[in-house]
Amino acid sequence: MTIVFAVGLVSWQWVLPFLGVERYLLPPLTDVLEALWDARSELLRGARITFSEAIGGFVIGCSVAFACALGLARWRPLGNALMPYMVAANAVPIVAFAPITNAWFGTLSPWSKVVIAAILCFFPVLVNTLRGLTSVRPEALELMRSYAAPQRVVFRRVRIPNSLPFVLSALKIASVLAMIGAVVGDYFGGSTEALGVMIVSSVSLAQYETAWAAILVASVLGIAFYGAVALVERLVLGWHPSIRAGVE
Amino acid sequence: MSGPEVVVQARGVSKVFAKGGVTALQDIDLDVARGEFVSLIGPSGCGKSTLLRVIGDLVEPTAGEILVNGKPAHRARLDRDYGIVFQAAVLYDWRTVAKNIALPLELLGWSRARRAERVAEMLELVELEGFERHYPWQLSGGMQQRVSIARALSFSPALLLMDEPFGALDEMTRERLNDELLRIWAETGSTVIFVTHSISEAVYLSTRVVVMSARPGRITTVIPIDLAQPRTFATREDPRFFELVTEVREALHAGGADV
Numbered sequence A: 001m002t003i004v005f006a007v008g009l010v011s012w013q014w015v016l017p018f019l020g021v022e023r024y025l026l027p028p029l030t031d032v033l034e035a036l037w038d039a040r041s042e043l044l045r046g047a048r049i050t051f052s053e054a055i056g057g058f059v060i061g062c063s064v065a066f067a068c069a070l071g072l073a074r075w076r077p078l079g080n081a082l083m084p085y086m087v088a089a090n091a092v093p094i095v096a097f098a099p100i101t102n103a104w105f106g107t108l109s110p111w112s113k114v115v116i117a118a119i120l121c122f123f124p125v126l127v128n129t130l131r132g133l134t135s136v137r138p139e140a141l142e143l144m145r146s147y148a149a150p151q152r153v154v155f156r157r158v159r160i161p162n163s164l165p166f167v168l169s170a171l172k173i174a175s176v177l178a179m180i181g182a183v184v185g186d187y188f189g190g191s192t193e194a195l196g197v198m199i200v201s202s203v204s205l206a207q208y209e210t211a212w213a214a215i216l217v218a219s220v221l222g223i224a225f226y227g228a229v230a231l232v233e234r235l236v237l238g239w240h241p242s243i244r245a246g247v248e
Numbered sequence B: 001m002s003g004p005e006v007v008v009q010a011r012g013v014s015k016v017f018a019k020g021g022v023t024a025l026q027d028i029d030l031d032v033a034r035g036e037f038v039s040l041i042g043p044s045g046c047g048k049s050t051l052l053r054v055i056g057d058l059v060e061p062t063a064g065e066i067l068v069n070g071k072p073a074h075r076a077r078l079d080r081d082y083g084i085v086f087q088a089a090v091l092y093d094w095r096t097v098a099k100n101i102a103l104p105l106e107l108l109g110w111s112r113a114r115r116a117e118r119v120a121e122m123l124e125l126v127e128l129e130g131f132e133r134h135y136p137w138q139l140s141g142g143m144q145q146r147v148s149i150a151r152a153l154s155f156s157p158a159l160l161l162m163d164e165p166f167g168a169l170d171e172m173t174r175e176r177l178n179d180e181l182l183r184i185w186a187e188t189g190s191t192v193i194f195v196t197h198s199i200s201e202a203v204y205l206s207t208r209v210v211v212m213s214a215r216p217g218r219i220t221t222v223i224p225i226d227l228a229q230p231r232t233f234a235t236r237e238d239p240r241f242f243e244l245v246t247e248v249r250e251a252l253h254a255g256g257a258d259v
């Protein structure tokens, strides 16, 4: 893996220019790193803004989705009636709505990006959580019934723990989607300091090195966010065979 | 109350599943006295699991009445009068062995100290000391089934409902768990209703074997098992054991013949 990484970096720096790849296509690595260093304070500020939008959207989208999934699992007829629409909505290219949320909340407001990120996170988390809450072995429920456990207890002791592997893999997907939502939301306008806005304006000014530096920052943030959620997954699912087998 | 106390009383119990219109049970009358070990045996699909579920109030009968400890089955379930063990060990994957066994105790509101004490006793009973912190997937099938038996026994229900608990196990493990179950039954003085496919298992374990026939599920014969207690290795070689096995087999075939 390290070798692949090194080969990638080397070809970025020397092989691509040698092959005549133009600067506007992909500038050499060292130029990008230089731009990264020169624009470090702007990039840091932009990263903070865009990352907060992503986190905000992630937290709101995922918690609303989890709450909705609980409701739909509790009242199954409602859940069964709505499920096809949820699955369909999950397939809609939601980033297409970014200009609309700008119109709703104002182009400069971070909320338009938070909302896009939140909607992007909402459907996968809802659909997966609902699946996790309802895919409980019938005997596991009969056992709770034999203990005369009320629904609240069935949820707390059986349905929610059963859903956790589903929820956490949805959260990993959502972490990626939240970053995409925030950056793409920026593309349609926002505070000039935001990372996505920086990418767009640098490109229009032909400052490709700065644009790539910003993309690099966004990528690192996205990977770090995903990694953090994956870490939480490991901690929460300590009991799960897949996790345990990996550790031992 | 005079005579042996009745734990389960089924009167004219029938069950028709609306889905598919299958008559799973027809006109079941069965009394089980305290301390009995009753096995239900019959061809696949004859309604053994359904009868167990009706007794446990997990399924509503279409007609008839079930009394458990003199109460309607529904009341008995709310009073947690019985423990149930399913064919496959139904353990909660996210709970350790100790926490699986403690689950009913948590729901009953036992204190942590009391739960820990009881879990230790139960682990000793099913010979799983040292495994309390393991997760279900780290155990063999037989060990998992012993955990679910320990869980069913943890709150000392007077009645134990077991649906083919050893069905998926190899013969050696099965015989060992049979002896373990008999030992627990003798030690706790509980009443057991036990579903099985195995004629020899039914004869070996039971004080009575209830033979059922298929479609509609009815009780065709009840055979008292007069083998000496406690049952041991020698029981399996007792000529009387073979006579009873033959008797149950013939009853099963007679039941199958008139379907």
Ligand SMILES: Nc1ncnc2c1ncn2[C@@H]1O[C@H](COP(=O)(O)OP(=O)(O)OP(=O)(O)O)[C@@H](O)[C@H]1O
Pocket: B017, B018, B019, B020, B022, B023, B024, B042, B043, B044, B045, B046, B047, B048, B049, B050, B051
């Ligand atoms: N939930 C259900 N809905 C509809 N039909 C059912 C349901 N459960 C059982 N049945 C039907 O009732 C009949 C009896 O089923 P049951 O599971 O009680 O049989 P069984 O004697 O336990 O069989 P086996 O020995 O194979 O476990 C079967 O014909 C089955 O198809």
Ligand SMILES: [Mg+2]
Pocket: B048, B049, B050, B163
């Ligand atoms: Mg069955």
